[in-house]
Amino acid sequence: MDFNLPEDLRLMQAAIKKYVDQVLEPAAVQIEEEDAVPEDVVEGLREMGLFGMSIPEEYGGLGLDTLGECVVYEEISRANASVRTRFSTNNGIGSLGILYDGTPDQREQFLPPIACGEKTIAFALTEPDAGSDASAIRTSAVRDGDDFILNGRKMFITNGAIAELVTVLAVTDPQKKARGGITAFVIEKGTPGFSVGKLEKKMGLKGSGTAELIFEDCRVPVNSIIGGEAMIGKGFRTAMRVLDKGRLTLAAASVGMARRALELAVLYAKQRVQFGKPIGEFQLIQGMLAQMATEILAGQSMVYRVAWQKDQGNPVRKEAAMCKLFCSEMLGRVADTSLQVHGGMGYMKEYAIERIYRDARVTRIYEGTSEIQKLVIARELLNG
Numbered sequence: 001m002d003f004n005l006p007e008d009l010r011l012m013q014a015a016i017k018k019y020v021d022q023v024l025e026p027a028a029v030q031i032e033e034e035d036a037v038p039e040d041v042v043e044g045l046r047e048m049g050l051f052g053m054s055i056p057e058e059y060g061g062l063g064l065d066t067l068g069e070c071v072v073y074e075e076i077s078r079a080n081a082s083v084r085t086r087f088s089t090n091n092g093i094g095s096l097g098i099l100y101d102g103t104p105d106q107r108e109q110f111l112p113p114i115a116c117g118e119k120t121i122a123f124a125l126t127e128p129d130a131g132s133d134a135s136a137i138r139t140s141a142v143r144d145g146d147d148f149i150l151n152g153r154k155m156f157i158t159n160g161a162i163a164e165l166v167t168v169l170a171v172t173d174p175q176k177k178a179r180g181g182i183t184a185f186v187i188e189k190g191t192p193g194f195s196v197g198k199l200e201k202k203m204g205l206k207g208s209g210t211a212e213l214i215f216e217d218c219r220v221p222v223n224s225i226i227g228g229e230a231m232i233g234k235g236f237r238t239a240m241r242v243l244d245k246g247r248l249t250l251a252a253a254s255v256g257m258a259r260r261a262l263e264l265a266v267l268y269a270k271q272r273v274q275f276g277k278p279i280g281e282f283q284l285i286q287g288m289l290a291q292m293a294t295e296i297l298a299g300q301s302m303v304y305r306v307a308w309q310k311d312q313g314n315p316v317r318k319e320a321a322m323c324k325l326f327c328s329e330m331l332g333r334v335a336d337t338s339l340q341v342h343g344g345m346g347y348m349k350e351y352a353i354e355r356i357y358r359d360a361r362v363t364r365i366y367e368g369t370s371e372i373q374k375l376v377i378a379r380e381l382l383n384g
């Protein structure tokens, strides 16, 4: 077994680390206050090719494998969780359906502008009455000649307000639902009947826009179906495959955030003097640091191994759910412990751990709650 990252990946990791330290860290306060990722930061992400890091080179992407993608997400997430979400939908949940199941024409048309970051793509599955129970979506797509007419509302859509393209899951056969009744469409901004609704105000992830999308008699041609006619009714499976990968990359991001929380705790433990010595000299603090570091290594090892397993062509549905479950829960514990090491200072906005603590909370919820991950794991154990 060789646990060394390939040379080209190590170079990329080093370049991103530099970008994080020189550009993203200093921009963190601005992102938080303005609740937006500044355009010069977005341009920097474009220049590094990050909008298309997992998209094959033939479509203008970097063509990184899953391990490479996880390493990048981990490194970027050390700085800021919302910067990751700015480009992650282009690599993951937004574009993957087109990559997996799109027609050759759809790939040619949509992937190059997504890969270079000229266009942002979002993924619209969740609805007010369909969160964990994804197959309960109600947005309908009714056939009318060579068109489909969509009606319904999507909520909590990351990048929804800024996206030029959206992958939308809609019901084409209410009787069949998840088994042949849900279809995936790719819909362009500006299509009559498609509009952006409410922008959410969130506890954390400031800078990552979360929007409601509204479809009112939105007419789209049959060739908006990802994969064309042949894929009518097969969209739920596409969405689930997309989420399998999304869960793994989110686990990698959780590891990156946890690493940052630990770095901050170590720094603080060395600097903060109480009872006449740095608090890092007290065994109770040392115990916290040791526990955090150990859990991070466990999470990172899982992610790298499962990413490698996926890159070998193995199914990883259960393992991706395990990574998401463990790493997001681990991040919750690490962020909490790091804040505890900071004491009262950690509760103050001027310390980065306050933001990380809030940003961490949603990782146990989005792209499938911890409870859904357990359900996926248990089903595989019992039925696999």
Ligand code: COS
Pocket: 093, 123, 125, 126, 131, 132, 133, 134, 135, 178, 179, 236, 237, 240, 241, 243, 244, 317, 366, 367, 368, 369, 372, 375, 376
């Ligand atoms: N890959 C490929 N196909 C999958 C799949 C996967 N990971 N998971 C399910 N499917 C297929 C099943 O094989 C089944 O098709 P067949 O009957 O043809 O075999 C179909 O999809 C329905 O699957 P299932 O019966 O498991 O559906 P359920 O309604 O019971 O729900 C869960 C499945 C709970 C796993 C799903 O609703 C889910 O992931 N929920 C969470 C949604 C989520 O993560 N939301 C976050 C917001 S989106 S960013």
